[in-house]
Amino acid sequence: MGVRWLTVALVWWLIDGIAEADGGSVQLIATTVQSIPVKIIRVDMNDENVKVTGMLAKQRRGRTEPLESMVARARPTAAVTGTFFGLRNYLPVGDIVIEGKMVHFGGVGTALCVTPDNRVEFVDVQRYRREDWSAYDFVLRSGPRLVTAGKIGVYPQAEGFRDRRLLRPAWRLAVGLTRENHLLFVGTRKPITLSQMAMVMHRLGCVDAINLDAGSSTGMYYRGKVLMRPLRRLTNLVLVYEQRETFEQRKYSILPLRIRQ
Numbered sequence: 566m567g568v569r570w571l572t573v574a575l576v577w578w579l580i581d582g583i584a585e586a587d588g589g590s591v592q593l594i595a596t597t598v599q600s601i602p603v604k605i606i607r608v609d610m611n612d613e614n615v616k617v618t619g620m621l622a623k624q625r626r627g628r629t630e631p632l633e634s635m636v637a638r639a640r641p642t643a644a645v646t647g648t649f650f651g652l653r654n655y656l657p658v659g660d661i662v663i664e665g666k667m668v669h670f671g672g673v674g675t676a677l678c679v680t681p682d683n684r685v686e687f688v689d690v691q692r693y694r695r696e697d698w699s700a701y702d703f704v705l706r707s708g709p710r711l712v713t714a715g716k717i718g719v720y721p722q723a724e725g726f727r728d729r730r731l732l733r734p735a736w737r738l739a740v741g742l743t744r745e746n747h748l749l750f751v752g753t754r755k756p757i758t759l760s761q762m763a764m765v766m767h768r769l770g771c772v773d774a775i776n777l778d779a780g781s782s783t784g785m786y787y788r789g790k791v792l793m794r795p796l797r798r799l800t801n802l803v804l805v806y807e808q809r810e811t812f813e814q815r816k817y818s819i820l821p822l823r824i825r826q
Contacts, residue, residue, distance in 0.1 A: 590615050591642045591807045593787045598765045601757060604785060604792055605769070606643045606750040608805055610683045610742075616806040617679050617748065618703045619647055619663050620819045622799060626669050627655045629798035632784045632791065638818045639804055640811065645750045646738055646777055646784040647801040648674065648707035655800050659706025662698045664816075666824045670695060673726065674708035675775045677740055685742050687713075687773040705803060711739055711763035712774040719759045736793075737762045738779040740803070741771030749774075750803070752785045752793055777803075 590612040594605040608615060620639055622630035636644050648659040648671070659671040665681075672693035678686045678701045690696050690706070698704045709721040721732065734756035741749050749769055753762075759776060766774035784802070785793040804819070806812045812819075 589807055591805055593643075593792075598768050601753055601755050601761065601765055603751050603753045603765060605752075606645065606785070606787060606805065608643075608748040608750070610679075610685055610746045610748050612807075613683065614808050614810075615683060616804075616809045616812045617683075618804050618806075618812065618819075619661055619705055620802050620804055621661070621663075621668060621821050622655075622801065624820065624822045626657075626821070627800070629655050629800055631798055632786065632795055632802070635799065635802055636786045636791075638815070639802075640815050641786070641804040642788060642807040642811075643750070643805040644784070644786040644802045645740075645752065646779065646782050646795065646799055647705055647803050649778040649782075650800040657801055659708070660696070660698065660704055661706075661801060662701060662704035664820060664824065665699065665702055667698060668821045668824060671706060674706040675710050676704050676706045677775060679703040685746070685748060687742065687775060705801075707777050708775050709759065710773075710775055711759065711766050712741060712771050715767075715772045717760075717763045717767050719763050721759065732759065734758050734761075735780045736783040738777040738783055738785070739766050739774055740777055741766045741769070741774030743770045744772055745770075750777075750785070750805075752779070752783060754783065754793060 590609040592607045622628040648657045650657045659674040661669040676688040681702045736754045738752045781796040784795040
């Protein structure tokens with residue numbers, strides 16, 4: 566306990582002081598961590614009404630779409646850019662599972678996994694190995710890992726990330742889980758390194774965290790407002806709904822065409 570937990574408590578006390586009043590189980594927070602300005606979408610995964618899922622551009626693999634078009638169709642409470650994708654074929658580099666069904670195999674990265682009852686896990690998978698994701702409602706493989714079991718560690722090449730541009734300072738997005746079972750989607754438009762982003766996630770209390778696609782793809786949306794507009798069209802998003810009922814009403818506008826029932 567001691568100093569570390571006191572530090573985490575103080576950080577969240579300051580953050581709670583500036584969280585938007587209408588947040589509920591999904592809150593928008595703006596703060597600064599060691600001189601790095603960040604926006605945080607904090608999702609209370611203890612709330613059974615919360616739904617975290619994903620979507621593909623134009624409901625297909627290998628397509629692109631403006632962020633505004635995607636959120637207009639999905640109408641989520643919040644949304645952020647998902648995993649990386651090829652700029653020639655527009656295919657994501659990581660696996661994506663939506664509503665329990667594999668919609669794309671990419672084979673690279675660490676998986677953010679969410680069960681139907683909102684249990685969150687970060688799963689390390691051998692590169693290019695097909696994994697059985699049947700236990701999960703939503704899976705998104707991205708990376709590299711930033712925090713593992715409460716410790717900072719960034720090893721992009723070991724996870725299959727070869728693009729050297731990933732190592733340069735850039736706009737960043739990441740997702741992490743706290744001990745309180747809060748999922749944090751954190752973005753900054755200050756160019757920083759992966760190691761700096763890992764430090765930010767650790768300071769915010771994340772025990773596990775991975776990097777998401779960012780740079781020119783950086784997109785963040787919250788309750789009708791685009792907080793960070795990407796400079797390019799996107800291929801996939803992570804969606805957050807405060808009420809599952811809203812997702813159920815919109816899911817046929819979200820689900821990939823080949824898994825719609």
